Amino acid sequence: xxxxxxxxxxxxxxxxxxxxxxxxxxxxxxxxxxxxxxxxxxxxxxxxxxxxxxxxxxxxxxxxxxxxxxxxxxxxxxxxxxxxxxxxxxxxxxxxxxxxxxxxxxxxxxxxxxxxxxxxxxxxxxxxxxxxxxxxxxxxxxxxxxxxxxxxxxxxxxxxxxxxxxxxxxxxxxxxxxxxxxxxxxxxxxxxxxxxxxxxxxxxxxxxxxxxxxxxxxxxx
Amino acid sequence: xxxxxxxxxxxxxxxxxxxxxxxxxxxxxxxxxxxxxxxxxxxxxxxxxxxxxxxxxxxxxxxxxxxxxxxxxxxxxxxxxxxxxxxxxxxxxxxxxxxxxxxxxxxxxxxxxxxxxxxxxxxxxxxxxxxxxxxxxxxxxxxxxxxxxxxxxxxxxxxxxxxxxxxxxxxxxxxxxxxxxxxxxxxxxxxxxxxxxxxxxxxxxxxxxxxxxxxxxxxxxxxxxxxxxxxxxxxxxxxxxxxxxxxxxxxxxxxxxxxxxxxxxxxxxxxxxxxxxxxxxxxxxxxxxxxxxxxxxxxxxxxxxxx
Numbered sequence: 293x294x295x296x297x298x299x300x301x302x303x304x305x306x307x308x309x310x311x312x313x314x315x316x317x318x319x320x321x322x323x324x325x326x327x328x329x330x331x332x333x334x335x336x337x338x339x340x341x342x343x344x345x346x347x348x349x350x351x352x353x354x355x356x357x358x359x360x361x362x363x364x365x366x367x368x369x370x371x372x373x374x375x376x377x378x379x380x381x382x383x384x385x386x387x388x389x390x391x392x393x394x395x396x397x398x399x400x401x402x403x404x405x406x407x408x409x410x411x412x413x414x415x416x417x418x419x420x421x422x423x424x425x426x427x428x429x430x431x432x433x434x435x436x437x438x439x440x441x442x443x444x445x446x447x448x449x450x451x452x453x454x455x456x457x458x459x460x461x462x463x464x465x466x467x468x469x470x471x472x473x474x475x476x477x478x479x480x481x482x483x484x485x486x487x488x489x490x491x492x493x494x495x496x497x498x499x500x501x502x503x504x505x506x507x508x509x510x511x512x513x
Numbered sequence: 514x515x516x517x518x519x520x521x522x523x524x525x526x527x528x529x530x531x532x533x534x535x536x537x538x539x540x541x542x543x544x545x546x547x548x549x550x551x552x553x554x555x556x557x558x559x560x561x562x563x564x565x566x567x568x569x570x571x572x573x574x575x576x577x578x579x580x581x582x583x584x585x586x587x588x589x590x591x592x593x594x595x596x597x598x599x600x601x602x603x604x605x606x607x608x609x610x611x612x613x614x615x616x617x618x619x620x621x622x623x624x625x626x627x628x629x630x631x632x633x634x635x636x637x638x639x640x641x642x643x644x645x646x647x648x649x650x651x652x653x654x655x656x657x658x659x660x661x662x663x664x665x666x667x668x669x670x671x672x673x674x675x676x677x678x679x680x681x682x683x684x685x686x687x688x689x690x691x692x693x694x695x696x697x698x699x700x701x702x703x704x705x706x707x708x709x710x711x712x713x714x715x716x717x718x719x720x721x722x723x724x725x726x727x728x729x730x731x732x733x734x735x736x737x738x739x740x741x742x743x744x745x746x747x748x749x750x751x752x753x754x755x756x757x758x759x760x761x762x763x764x765x766x767x768x769x770x771x772x773x774x775x776x777x778x779x780x781x782x783x784x785x786x787x788x789x790x791x792x793x794x795x796x797x798x799x800x801x802x803x804x805x806x807x808x809x810x811x812x813x814x815x816x817x818x819x820x
Contacts (some may be wrong), residue, residue, distance in 0.1 A: 354707035354741025395668050398708045398740070419667065445549065445586035446616040475549050480588050 295326055302335035302367070307342055309359025311366045318367040328374040332411070336364050340409025344494035354402070357493070361405030368408070382413040384504050385435040387467075389421030391450035396443035399473060399493075403439070406493040407500065423450070423457035430463050436504055439496075440486075442473040451484040468503050472496060517728030520695045522657050524580060524610035525631040531579050531610050533698065533730040533762045538781045538792065539753070540763035541774065542612050542633075542732065543578030545569045546603065548587050555587050558595060563602055570606045576768030577778075577796075581607065582635060583624075584614035593623035600627050612659075612765070618646045625654035632656045635765070636700060639664045639678040648690040657696040658686070659732055662719075668702055670709075672718040675701060679723055698730045698763070699723055703752070705740035713738065713752075717759055724760025735766035735773065750776035757784060 293301070298321045305313040321331055343360045346352035386407050390400055397419050404414045415433050417425060430438055438458075442448045451471050458464045470488040471481050481489035488503050490496040522533040533540045546569045548554040554565050573581055583603055585595040596615060603611055613624040614635040621634060636659040637647040651658045662669070662678035669675050679699055686692040701719040704712040716738075723729055733756065739748035750773045753764055757780045768774055778796060781787040 353743055354705065355710075357741075358708060395663060395666070398705060401708075420665065444616055445588055448588060475586070475588065477552070477588075483589065 293320070295321070295324065295330075298324070298326065299330070299335045302331060303339045303342075306336055306339035306360055306363050306367075309356060309363050311359070311363040314363040315366045315370070318370050322370070322374070328371045328378060329380040331367070332371060332375065332380070336367060337409065337411050340364055340406065343409065344406050344497060348492070348494045357402060357405060361409060364409055365405075383411040384413070384437060384500070385415070385433060386412045386437045386439060386500065387415045387417065387426070387429050387433055387435040388439040388441070389417035389426060389429075390419040390441045390443070391447050391454065392420055392422045393450060394442050394444055394447035395419045396441075396473075399443065400439075400441040402493040403441070403472065403496045406497045410497045410501065412497075412500070423454045426454055427457050427461045427463065430458070430467055431461070435467060436507070437468040437470055437500055439470045439472065442471070442476060445475045448473070448475060448480065451480075451486065455485055468500075468507060470496065470500060470503070517724070517726060520728045520730055522633075522695055522698055522730045523631060524612075524633050524657060526604065526608045526610045527629040529608040529610065533732075535724065535728065535730070535760055535762055536786060537762075538786050539757060539761075539777045540579045540732075541577060541768055541777065542580045542582050542763060542765040543573030543576065543609075543768040544582045544734075544765045545573055545767055545769070546581060546599065547584035547614070549584065558585070558587050559590060563598065566599055566602050567606060570603055573768045574607050574609065576771070577774050578609065578768040580610050580612050580633065580763075582612040582614050582765050584635075585620070586615060586617075592617050592620040596620045596624045597627040600624055604629055613656075618650070621647065622650050625650055625656060628654075633659060633698065635659045636661055637682075639682050644682070644685050648686055648692060651686075651696070652690050652692055657698060658692070659698045659700055660686070661700045661702060663702060668704070670704075670712070670715060672715055672722060675719045676722050676726070679727070679729075683727060683729070694727065694729070698732050700733050701731055701761075703733045703738050703756070705742075706738050706748070707741035713755075717755060720756055720761050721759040730762045731760060732763035732765060733761065735764040746770050746772045749773045753777050754780035754783075757781075 298317055302317050343352060343357055347357055388404055390397055404416055407414050417429055440451050440454050469486045471486040472490055478489045488499045490499040519534050519536050524531045548558055557565055581603055583599050585592055585599050610630055612633040612635050615621050634651055634656050637643050638661045660682045662675040664678060686697055687694050701716055703716040706713050720731055735749050735753055738752045739745035742748055754776055778793055782790050782793045787793055
């Protein structure tokens with residue numbers, strides 16, 4: 293196989309969610325001395341972008357998104373240490389968690405898949421994440437963005453509690469805050485003072501990239 | 514182990530009684546009186562416009578709902594006040610019993626106090642603090658309760674853990690709060706099949722085990738299982754009869770979807786809960802009459818145009 297065929301194969305098999313084939317192609321590519329960064333940026337990320345686009349159009353469904361994400365994750369396990377060695381950086385770091393009092397995680401996990409698929413490093417804190425746990429994780433990982441997920445109208449108020457905890461810890465200006473979840477609206481996100489809101493997984497990626505871009509432009513200015 | 518006795522959960526409005534039991538027709542709890550995810554409805558409620566409630570109630574009743582779920586979870590509003598108002602409106606429009614749906618304890622209490630009849634409360638988890646907050650209200654207002662076998666840490670995926678938590682709910686509700694076992698309705702937590710291919714079988718196992726061990730009534734959000742999939746009505750219409758076959762006695766669902774409602778009523782017939790097909794045949798005749806009336810009206814309109 294030529295490198296072009298390998299990249300095309302990786303893209304197609306990832307789109308199909310064929311984990312074993314993606315893993316095999318990854319090893320084959322590395323055996324041919326192809327660059328890990330090329331596999332990531334020229335095949336895996338474009339494949340997940342296409343997954344997101346199809347999902348948004350209603351042409352792709354949740355199971356297809358999940359298996360595509362899983363196929364990419366299998367390859368990334370092999371690539372991640374090599375990427376670190378070759379100095380390839382992720383496009384940003386995202387700390388994610390479902391708020392305290394809430395155990396729902398299906399939506400959050402879909403968002404994680406799409407973020408990783410776009411090249412973000414995602415640190416998932418799981419469910420029932422208390423404000424102090426978000427604070428500790430932000431201090432430890434220094435992410436670009438933190439995401440709060442809530443599925444219930446009764447757990448949405450934890451967004452505000454989390455914001456207050458960030459303020460108190462002096463972290464509010466150091467991290468972009470995004471919120472989301474079934475009952476959450478842009479209006480509610482504005483009320484709690486979040487920087488961004490998105491209605492679904494693929495919009496989260498777009499919004500996250502845009503917010504990151506704005507933030508970096510501001511820092512440079 | 515011998516089969517558990519049939520348990521009857523009795524719900525009432527001021528004038529009408531509806532009974533959940535494993536030897537009776539399935540109880541359809543109409544779910545649309547709920548502003549979650551409906552921007553226009555939320556804005557209307559904030560502005561004091563309750564007209565959408567009336568439309569939703571009439572549509573659920575027309576679709577064949579047996580009980581109506583009322584949820585007024587609009588962020589940034591006074592939920593107790595809104596819920597009391599909505600219950601008043603619903604009770605002025607229909608004699609169906611109500612399922613009072615909120616996770617805000619103050620709203621549940623206000624709703625229960627305002628409701629005329631014997632309500633179903635939706636819902637309570639197996640967490641200690643939730644049980645301690647909600648069960649006294651269920652007892653005080655002589656209501657029934659939907660309880661979910663999940664605790665503080667997670668939604669357990671294995672059947673065994675859900676049975677364990679159901680056991681805890683039954684013990685705490687009956688022994689500590691004096692609630693009759695008949696008034697406990699378990700939601701066995703049917704999760705989206707699109708996110709995990711094993712959850713359908715796990716939920717069916719849980720339903721069967723709860724039915725055989727306690728004979729408790731059970732309910733579920735009918736459309737949960739089909740989240741993220743195309744053709745959701747067909748999936749829901751297959752899911753409910755499967756669940757009914759192992760002991761599910763009710764579902765919170767949109768009664769405006771004939772495909773799902775008819776699947777449930779056909780399963781009632783096949784499980785022997787609609788003797789001699791009386792309800793099935795009556796429903797057929799009602800549809801037939803409606804179609805005939807429609808055809809006649811169309812004919813009359815055409816004749817009027819021709820002259």
